[in-house]
Amino acid sequence: MRIAVINGPNLNLLGTREPEIYGTTTLADIEKNLIEAGESLGAELTFVQKNGEGELIDAIHALRGKADGILVNAGAYSHTSLAIRDALAGVSIPFVEVHISNIYAREPERRHSALAPAAVAVVCGFGADSYELALRGLAGRLAKHA
Ligand code: CA2
Numbered sequence: 777m778r779i780a781v782i783n784g785p786n787l788n789l790l791g792t793r794e795p796e797i798y799g800t801t802t803l804a805d806i807e808k809n810l811i812e813a814g815e816s817l818g819a820e821l822t823f824v825q826k827n828g829e830g831e832l833i834d835a836i837h838a839l840r841g842k843a844d845g846i847l848v849n850a851g852a853y854s855h856t857s858l859a860i861r862d863a864l865a866g867v868s869i870p871f872v873e874v875h876i877s878n879i880y881a882r883e884p885e886r887r888h889s890a891l892a893p894a895a896v897a898v899v900c901g902f903g904a905d906s907y908e909l910a911l912r913g914l915a916g917r918l919a920k921h922a
Pocket of ligand 1: 785786787789790791792793794798849850851852853854874875876877878879886
């Protein structure tokens with residue numbers, strides 16, 4: 777199965793600042809760990825990180841027919857972007873919303889997700905492990921529906 781991992785704005789800075797919220801793991805570390813987990817799950821992974829909303833939408837559109845599932849951490853756009861939700865719904869690829877932090881335990885403006893209503897599931901609050909947990913959940917769901 778083909779799973780695309782999409783990361784949004786500022787996630788390229790992971791591991792460099794705000795370790796008390798986001799930990800010390802870098803995005804490259806997360807991607808390496810996902811590749812290893814993916815091997816045992818029979819999942820082929822691709823990775824994209826973009827800082828712009830339009831770039832993220834273009835990256836999602838480019839997955840049509842090329843991915844069976846998506847893991848997406850849209851960063852701060854998760855809280856606001858109907859355009860990213862529409863893009864995800866528009867390509868009809870099941871996706872899991874991922875967050876490193878527990879967005880529901882943070883500032884009020886982070887306690888809402890624009891993406892969640894269209895997601896298969898949301899995984900948040902497990903630090904960098906949120907990605908692997910989401911991958912395992914999505915791979916299980918896709919295998920069941922194959
Ligand atoms: O918890 C998450 O995964 C977030 O999606 C991360 C976003 C934040 O805006 C969301 O509310 C929750 C921010 C990622 C920025 O990460 C940084 C890491 C180090 C230094 C600066 C930013």
